[in-house]
Amino acid sequence: MLESKSETPMKPESTPPPAAVETSRGIEAIKVNTWFGTKHVLKDISMKIKPREVTAIIGPSGCGKSTFIRCINRMHEVVPGARMEGQILLDGANILELDPVLLRRRVGMVFQKAQPFPTMSIFDNVAAGLRLNGMRNHGQLSSLVEESLKRAALWDEVKDVLDKPGTGLSGGQQQRLCIARALAVSPAILLMDEPCSALDPIATSKIEELILNLKKNYTIVIVTHNMQQAARVSDETAFFLLGDLIEFGNTKQIFTNPRDKRTEDYITGRFG
Amino acid sequence: MERHFDQDLQQLKERILYMGSLAETMIHLAIKALVDRRKDMTKDVFRQEEEVNKLQIEVDERCLQMIALHQPTASDLRFITAAMKINSDLERIADQAINICETTEYLLQEPPLKPLIDVPRMAQIASKMLKDALDSFVNKDENLARSVLVRDDSVDELKDQVFRELLTYMISDPATIKRAIDLILIARNLERIADHATNIAEDVVFVVAGKDIRHHVEAAETTTT
Numbered sequence: 001m002l003e004s005k006s007e008t009p010m011k012p013e014s015t016p017p018p019a020a021v022e023t024s025r026g027i028e029a030i031k032v033n034t035w036f037g038t039k040h041v042l043k044d045i046s047m048k049i050k051p052r053e054v055t056a057i058i059g060p061s062g063c064g065k066s067t068f069i070r071c072i073n074r075m076h077e078v079v080p081g082a083r084m085e086g087q088i089l090l091d092g093a094n095i096l097e098l099d100p101v102l103l104r105r106r107v108g109m110v111f112q113k114a115q116p117f118p119t120m121s122i123f124d125n126v127a128a129g130l131r132l133n134g135m136r137n138h139g140q141l142s143s144l145v146e147e148s149l150k151r152a153a154l155w156d157e158v159k160d161v162l163d164k165p166g167t168g169l170s171g172g173q174q175q176r177l178c179i180a181r182a183l184a185v186s187p188a189i190l191l192m193d194e195p196c197s198a199l200d201p202i203a204t205s206k207i208e209e210l211i212l213n214l215k216k217n218y219t220i221v222i223v224t225h226n227m228q229q230a231a232r233v234s235d236e237t238a239f240f241l242l243g244d245l246i247e248f249g250n251t252k253q254i255f256t257n258p259r260d261k262r263t264e265d266y267i268t269g270r271f272g
Numbered sequence: 273m274e275r276h277f278d279q280d281l282q283q284l285k286e287r288i289l290y291m292g293s294l295a296e297t298m299i300h301l302a303i304k305a306l307v308d309r310r311k312d313m314t315k316d317v318f319r320q321e322e323e324v325n326k327l328q329i330e331v332d333e334r335c336l337q338m339i340a341l342h343q344p345t346a347s348d349l350r351f352i353t354a355a356m357k358i359n360s361d362l363e364r365i366a367d368q369a370i371n372i373c374e375t376t377e378y379l380l381q382e383p384p385l386k387p388l389i390d391v392p393r394m395a396q397i398a399s400k401m402l403k404d405a406l407d408s409f410v411n412k413d414e415n416l417a418r419s420v421l422v423r424d425d426s427v428d429e430l431k432d433q434v435f436r437e438l439l440t441y442m443i444s445d446p447a448t449i450k451r452a453i454d455l456i457l458i459a460r461n462l463e464r465i466a467d468h469a470t471n472i473a474e475d476v477v478f479v480v481a482g483k484d485i486r487h488h489v490e491a492a493e494t495t496t497t
Contacts, residue, residue, distance in 0.1 A: 228343050255345045257482030267345045269275060 025091050026051040026219055027072060027189065032086035034067055034076060041067050043243045045086070049236075054211060054220045056234035056251065058227065060266065063240040065223045069191045072221065073107040074100045090189075105133070108182030112194040114174035116166030116181075123162040125177055129185040144184055152180035153210050172203020179210065183218075190214065192222040196229060208233050227267055231255045239263045277342050284334050284355055285410065291327045291362045292406040294320050296399055298369035299465060303395040306376040306458065307388050314373040324366040331359040350482060354475040358409065361468040361475075365402065368461040368468075375454045375461075385441065385451040394430045394462040397423060401469035405476060414480045420473035421485075427466035434459040 027049040034042040042064045049055045057065040070076040071084055074095060088095045095103055116125050126145045127135075135141055145162075149155040154176040158169070166177050175195060182190060192211070196204040211220055211233045224230050230237055231251060238248040239260075247254065247263040258264045265271050298317045305313035335356045338344060344352055401420045408417035438452040474486050 227345065231345070256349060258346050264346045268348050269277070 025089075026053075027221075028087075028089040028092075029068075029071075030087040030089070032068070032071060032084065032088060034064070034071060034084045035082065036079065037081040041243050042071075045240075045245050047238060047245060047248050049219065049221060051219045052215055052217070053235040054215050054222060054233050056230035056237045057221065057223045057240060058225070058230050058237060058266070059240035059246075060271070061225075062242075064243045065240050066193050068240070069109075069193060069221050069223055072189070072191060073104050073109055075104075075109070105129075105185045106187050107189045107191060108185065108187035109191040109193070110175070110178050110182055110195045112197050114171060114178045114198070116169070116174050116177050118165070118167050120166060121163045122158050122166050122169070122177060125166040126180050126184050129181060133185065145180075148180040148184040149177075151183050151214065152176045153206060153213070154180055170203070172199050172206060175199060175203070175207060176210065179207075183214075187218065189219045189221070192220065194223055194225060197225060204229070227255075239266060241266070277338070277344075277348070280334070280338055280342075281348065281351060284331065284338070284352070287327060287331055287334065288355055288358055288362070289406060289410060291324055291331065291359070292402065294324050294327070295362050295365045295369065296402055296406075298324075298366055299372075299395060299399050299402070299462075302369045302372040302376065303392055305373065306379065307392055309380055309384070311377060311380050314377060317369055317373045321366050321370050324363055328359055328363040332356060335359075347479070347482075350479045354409075354479045357475050358472050361471045365465050365468045368465050371461045372458050375457050379451060379454050382451055385448055385455065388455075390430050390434045390437070391455065391459055391462070394427055394434070394459060394466075397427050397430070398462050398466040398469060401427070401466055402472070405469045405472040408473060408476045409479070412476075412480045414477055417473040417476035417480070421470055424466050424470045427463055431459045431463040 029045050029047050029049075032042055032045040033040065045064075045068060057068060059065050067076060072088060072090075072095070076082050076084055090098070090103070090106070116122075117128060120128065123145055126148050127141050130141055130144055135144075146155060146159075149158060154173060157173060158177075166174065169177060175198075179190075179195075196207050199207065208229065211222065214220060215235075222230070222234065234251045236249065237251045237254040239246045239254065239258075239262075241262055247258060247260045249259075253259075254263065255267060258267065298320050301313050301317050305311065305317070335352050338352055342348075401423050404416055405420045407413065408420070435456055438456055441448045442452045471486075477483055477485050
């Protein structure tokens with residue numbers, strides 16, 4: 001059993017962050033169990049997330065889907081009283097044996113509500129992670145910021161207002177800014193916890209397009225309450241219920257012919 | 273938990289069943305008009321076809337609306353897509369019944385060529401196939417649906433038999449050619465009805481088991497795996 005432990009302090013580096021690591025073996029969860037205090041949240045979750053594919057995690061509120069993805073970048077353990085058992089392997093390496101800071105550089109995360117750093121400009125928001133990693137060269141920073149904003153499909157909309165506050169953007173733009181911020185440090189994996197739940201349909205469709213483009217280079221795990229979104233963007237879908245992984249498989253199969261009655265009942269809206 | 277959507281699905285099922293019962297009656301009346309030489313019976317068939325045509329449009333509208341408003345998934349999605357296909361098959365069955373009536377009206381202007389045995393047998397098998405396909409749809413009975421598929425071959429064999437027999441009439445007496453061809457056309461119409469019933473049964477297997485068994489894909493997959 002591994003208790004939560006304090007994070008290693010960030011070390012400034014003079015070299016730019018490494019390019020995206022090939023997640024040739026993806027992510028593998030082996031008998032993952034988690035608790036908040038005495039509450040057993042995830043029960044024996046074992047699943048393999050394939051590299052450069054989009055994996056959707058669906059399930060009713062409180063089923064443990066967010067907890068699961070927060071285990072992947074070790075955010076679960078920073079919650080007081082939270083603990084985890086079992087193993088999560090990233091490219092075959094146990095994440096608990098990795099430096100959490102380095103791990104989170106490889107595993108970026110985007111949250112439900114876009115949270116740009118409120119006092120920073122659009123440019124600084126994207127550059128923040130790079131600067132924390134020790135990058136000072138303005139030319140290098142500019143080109144990485146531009147590249148990240150382009151990858152997040154936001155560049156054309158903000159290229160003339162890079163010095164304006166990130167919080168001045170629309171909700172959908174702020175979410176793409178957060179995606180650009182996550183991409184700036186060249187992660188291999190992108191975790192998305194309901195990235196579109198606060199967005200209108202047009203902004204949602206832009207993020208979905210972005211997800212489909214990003215999967216060429218990144219392994220994406222998306223938690224969503226929107227069944228159609230899971231069906232549209234993901235290659236594989238996992239259905240969680242009350243902390244158990246009920247069914248995990250090809251998205252097309254899950255949405256046309258689920259094997260488990262509980263999956264069927266959930267995705268057809270009979271409960272949840 | 274019963275959903276509002278379940279009521280929509282139930283209504284859709286009821287409309288398809290009603291359409292199916294009309295199609296069955298049309299086949300029955302069309303063949304009865306031929307065998308009993310009762311031209312007056314064809315009128316009912318023409319009237320019912322109009323109703324079937326209206327139902328076809330109504331069922332498609334219902335399906336489209338359900339897809340647009342509810343974005344169905346899993347068994348709901350399979351049910352609705354199958355309903356659209358079954359809808360089309362039922363309308364085609366009704367068309368075949370009309371074709372039989374039209375040919376019958378020509379035939380009834382002439383004396384009977386021969387006592388009809390195989391054609392009514394074909395009609396009986398094809399009607400039962402349609403009835404069982406629809407029953408399997410209502411009861412989600414995969415085995416019953418699969419039993420329909422097997423019977424299609426016997427209808428095909430009967431059609432070949434009818435053709436061979438009528439060929440001998442045509443060879444021996446050219447005066448029988450027109451009537452013989454008309455009967456062959458009717459046998460062909462019945463064979464098509466059995467094919468549509470087979471399509472419906474295949475759709476039922478898809479709805480119930482999620483397996484696509486059309487064009488013997490299932491058998492091919494089994495042998496390759």
